Amino acid sequence: MTSGATTREPLTLFDTTLRDGAQTMGVDFSLADKTRIAALLDDLGIDYIEGGYPGANPLDTDFFAKRPPLRQARFTAFGMTKRAGRSAENDPGIAGLLSADAQAITFVAKSWDYQVHVALGCTLEENLDGITQSIAAAVKAGREALLDCEHFFDGYKANPAYALECAKTAYAAGARWVVLCDTNGGTLPHEIEEIVRAVSEHVPGSALGIHAHNDTEMAVANSLAAVRGGARQIQGTLNGLGERCGNANLVSLIPTLLLKEPYAHKFKLNVAIETLPLLTKISHTLDELLNRSPNRHAPYVGASAFATKAGIHASALMKEPKTYEHVPPESVGNKRRLLVSDQAGKSNILAELQRIGVSVDAKDPRVTRLLEEVKQKEALGYAYEGADASFELLARRVLGEVPDYFDIERFHVNVERRYDARGAFVIASEAVVKLKIGGEILISAAEGEGPVNALDLALRKDLGKYQGFISDLQLVDYRVRVFQGGTDAVTRVLIEFSEASGETWTTVGVSSNIIEASFQALLDAITYKLMKAGAK
Known part of the structure; x- marks a missing residue:
């Protein structure tokens, strides 16, 4: 890193896989799963791990009875601000959050006036009072307080004064982070950047976060737009888990922030560049815990992320990987794959043979025979880019290296x-x-x-x-x-x-x-x- 590295601004990462990610259809974490995932996130260098909603269900309540042993991350509980019509001291939800074994508490509050009236059924002033009292109660108890301003961007477009007042109220009450949430996931990057920049004139960017949902496939882009607008915390999940279309994918965001400009030289993450090669393994481990196959086409960590099946591309890759790779695959723990298919040439075949440890001269006629065999097989319907073992067997059979076991x-x-x-x-x-x-x-x-x-x-x-x-x-x-x-x-x-x-x-x-x-x-x-x- 250059001598200017010491001037980089800190950028904080907040993971909500165990809370928001648990709302994904088909995802059901056990207590052991949560403990394992928290350890993986901690090893990666995530700053905050939101463990769930104590009091909402027995599993989350058990999880917060004694927080997992984390070396770096701040263990965070999630819950609602106090209900209208009662004090924070007499609210059972607040009591459950304060009794949880967590270092930080994230409160969620409506910041869209429409939602306050329709969903909460209280006045705008009562909602602001709930924010103030809840944040103050957490701070008084020695906890770090965060506020998720739910529906913030829709609220800001409908009534900017009130949405802004929610954010200012939380910060004035002592919230360390005021997180602007694109709860419905419909806001676009240019809107996110503009609104975050406007909010940062009232709440400092060092206290602003972004929580983006992926309903327009913009969650990662929106998170980066918020950073450009001044936000210095990004919330997201591993592999983009989350309700509906998911949350911002930290597995895509982290390498982008560490390897791409202007982020790499402008910001400092707790995730070290030396730790980044763990990313692919962590992403795939989560999928294994969920008993599902990893997404082959996932950016950075997917099996196809650094794969090519076109002969002219493979030839260029063998000469210089930068011709078709935007980052080195090993930087994120992945690997290069030159696939064999009916579109492949000798370059793909030779590269794949080299990968599996078969040394053969490029002029060996068996290479041409293998290429023709692959093309004939794929004409019948075989697909070797997704069947590495079958290709190796085919190659070694052509080379006369596979015994007849039975x-x-x-x-x-x-x-x-x-x-x-x-x-x-x-x-x-x-x-x-x-x-x-x-x-x-x-x-x-x-x-x-x-x-x-x-x-x-x-x-x-x-x-x-x-x-x-x-x-x-x-x-x-x-x-x-x-x-x-x-x-x-x-x-x-x-x-x-x-x-x-x-x-x-x-x-x-x-x-x-x-x-x-x-x-x-x-x-x-x-x-x-x-x-x-x-x-x-």
Whole structure:
């Protein structure tokens, strides 16, 4: 960093994954999940971690009974300002927040006059009094106080004087941060910057924050616009979790602030540039906790973020990565991928072979043969850019490096609808696999939740002398795409496996029969595991 680094302004990051992110459809954190995620955020260097709403549900109440051991972040509770018609001392919500084991408290208050009248059913003056008393109570109790000015930008456009009065009231009462919220997510960047700049004439930018929702796909852009307007705190979530379309994605914001100008030289974050390579792992760990596949197309951290399948692009990348990469992939813990596809040339093939540790001369005729094989396969429906293990097997087979571990004699899958012991209809799936290892014939049968599950269980039930090599295999994702629609439709199946080390790989199968396509992908996955393990 240059000598001017000491003059950089501090920029604070506030994470609300455990509170606002928990409102995402399909997301349900356990207490263990919350503790794990808080630790990840703390390791990253986030300044504030909002743990939830104590008193709103038993889980959040338990979480705030004893705050998690954080080294850097300030653990923050969330709740409403006091209700109209009672004092802060007699408000049970305020009492719950003050009893929470948290260093800071974020109060939420309406700042749009329409919302005050319709949602709260009180007067504008009562709402301001609630802000004053709530902030004062937290400060008196020795807590850092923040105010989320809900619906601030809609409120400012409707009645700027009142929205501004809410912000000024909170700051005057002792709030460390006054956070301007684009609650409905409909404000655009130029409006955000203009309004934040106007507010900063009354509340200093060093006390202003931005809380943006992503309903127009502008949450990240709006957060940066607010910083340009003077705000010095950004609120967001990991992977952009949040209700409706989500919140500002801190996984996109953090590397932008650290690696892009003018932010990199103007602002100082608690997240260190040396810590940034943890970002991809943290993003993917969250997805694993939520039992969902990471977004391949996520900026910075997605598997496709630094991938190309065009031959001329790959050729340029091999000469100079900057030709098609805006930042080095390793700076955010990601990696470069030159994909093999029907659009690829020799550059892609050679780069992918190099990545998997295969050394071959560019003039070797097998490279051309492999390229033609890939193109023929993809013409049939295979897609190797999403199936790294199947490509490696294909490449090594062309190069003569894959042993024949076993032969499949036949397999059979049966699906039937029948009565169970209680007299209810159930769908039962059963698979039988007959295979040959050396001179030994092995037959295995298994029942499963569906035909593919039954086939997977039967195939891995008894692999003879190779059984120990596959004992830690786990099927973690199964995806199907039907194309060339009609009665002769072709099905592509992608299956993702993991092993005890945490490594994952994906295989592909294609057929007009979904069971056959699935079986191809299963066979590739097991063969890849045996090859990787060095089985003889």
